[in-house]
Amino acid sequence: QVQLQESGPGLVNPSETLSLSCTVSGGSFSSYYWSWIRQPPGKGLEWIGYINFRGTTKDNPSLKSRVTLSIDMSKNQFSLRLTSVTAADTAVYFCAREGVAVAAIDYWGQGTLVTVSS
Amino acid sequence: DIQMTQSPSSLSASVGDRLTITCRASQSISSHLNWYQHRPGKAPKLLIYGASSLQSGVPSRFSGSGSGTDFTLSISGLQPEDFAIYYCQQSYNIPWTFGQGTRVEIK
Numbered sequence: 495q496v497q498l499q500e501s502g503p504g505l506v507n508p509s510e511t512l513s514l515s516c517t518v519s520g521g522s523f524s525s526y527y528w529s530w531i532r533q534p535p536g537k538g539l540e541w542i543g544y545i546n547f548r549g550t551t552k553d554n555p556s557l558k559s560r561v562t563l564s565i566d567m568s569k570n571q572f573s574l575r576l577t578s579v580t581a582a583d584t585a586v587y588f589c590a591r592e593g594v595a596v597a598a599i600d601y602w603g604q605g606t607l608v609t610v611s612s
Numbered sequence: 613d614i615q616m617t618q619s620p621s622s623l624s625a626s627v628g629d630r631l632t633i634t635c636r637a638s639q640s641i642s643s644h645l646n647w648y649q650h651r652p653g654k655a656p657k658l659l660i661y662g663a664s665s666l667q668s669g670v671p672s673r674f675s676g677s678g679s680g681t682d683f684t685l686s687i688s689g690l691q692p693e694d695f696a697i698y699y700c701q702q703s704y705n706i707p708w709t710f711g712q713g714t715r716v717e718i719k
Contacts, residue, residue, distance in 0.1 A: 498655075538699070538710055538711070538712045538713055539699060539701075539710040539713075540710070541701075541707050541708040541709065541710070552706050553707075554706075554707040555707065556613075556707065588655070588656070590656075596661050596662065596665075597644065597646075597661075597703035598646040598658055598661035598662070598667075598701075598703060599646070599648070599656075599658060599701070600658045600661075600667065601655075601658075602655040602656045602657070603655055604653070604654065604655045605655070
């Protein structure tokens, strides 16, 4: 059974960088896209971006190049950095796995709340 | 970006009911439409991919249909564990986008 677990600070100061990691267990790390999705309080889901095992990335243009995705196959981890955060970046952040042949997100972490506040 | 609009935004139903949730895309997305279930405090769960294919392990009371711009998720014989929020998502064009969600509550 594939499991994903987000980790990182729950509180980030405005204008600083949000950094989260996701540890994957129970499955192959290659041949998938590894994704980040977020949900601001009371709002819908927003796709942030994904990375594959080769380090190829796609991200959401709405985040205006503030996103960096990375992957560490030796640790079965992938990571998100979001720079210059504001209160609008306060959200539950989910890491997830997306198939390549089938473009659907088949496994999700439980999510971690990140609050941007001083 | 492709806008996804779900209706209704919420509904009340009883155990055993059949219900249908609709998702409309702002442009044609062929069959690149997925449905997810999200229970509070749990990881979201993939139910349907490619508009109508049932994800492995998902009960057969869930079904999906549609293509182009109009899609539906149906649940026949609603069970207590089905009370949740349901989201559609298009995987036709990046950025992937989600509907705003449909909350299914107990009547």
